[in-house]
Amino acid sequence: xxxxxxxxxxxxxxxxxxxxxxxxxxxxxxxxxxxxxxxxxxxxxxxxxxxxxxxxxxxxxxxxxxxxxxxxxxxxxxxxxxxxxxxxxxxxxxxxxxxxxxxxxxxxxxxxxxxxxxxxxxxxxxxxxxxxxxxxxxxxxxxxxxxxxxxxxxxxxxxxxxxxxxxxxxxxxxx
Numbered sequence: 406x407x408x409x410x411x412x413x414x415x416x417x418x419x420x421x422x423x424x425x426x427x428x429x430x431x432x433x434x435x436x437x438x439x440x441x442x443x444x445x446x447x448x449x450x451x452x453x454x455x456x457x458x459x460x461x462x463x464x465x466x467x468x469x470x471x472x473x474x475x476x477x478x479x480x481x482x483x484x485x486x487x488x489x490x491x492x493x494x495x496x497x498x499x500x501x502x503x504x505x506x507x508x509x510x511x512x513x514x515x516x517x518x519x520x521x522x523x524x525x526x527x528x529x530x531x532x533x534x535x536x537x538x539x540x541x542x543x544x545x546x547x548x549x550x551x552x553x554x555x556x557x558x559x560x561x562x563x564x565x566x567x568x569x570x571x572x573x574x575x576x577x578x579x580x
């Protein structure tokens with residue numbers, strides 16, 4: 406009896422929440438150098454990436470977080486706040502829609518680009534990057550010379566009404 410209830414609960418979670426359809430869709434768009442396995446949780450999705458190249462686009466609601474397991478690191482990205490903030494961008498310093506993001510990486514530090522604003526240790530205000538080829542000044546990144554990798558997180562879009570943030574998470578592992 407308990408086993409059948411457990412099976413029904415798991416199937417309801419998988420098919421009722423749309424996780425199955427998202428996983429099915431993701432399989433058709435994966436690049437051959439990366440294998441993305443989504444392990445669902447009640448509050449967030451944990452993404453495990455095997456391979457040398459990390460390329461994930463993820464939409465995270467305000468107050469929620471996502472975790473990326475890649476190589477030797479676990480990167481937790483928490484969306485803290487969405488607000489209008491005077492931030493510098495490629496044009497001038499003006500009031501932009503910004504998101505405050507907390508990065509947790511197991512004791513290491515992350516660094517912000519020129520158009521980010523550090524609010525606390527590993528916490529940055531970020532604005533969306535308007536140019537996909539000019540992400541560096543808008544990004545927060547972490548690198549390791551010991552493990553020879555680079556991770557970079559950019560804000561692709563902020564939906565102020567739905568209170569969601571779309572992140573572009575990229576990385577390269579040389580080992």
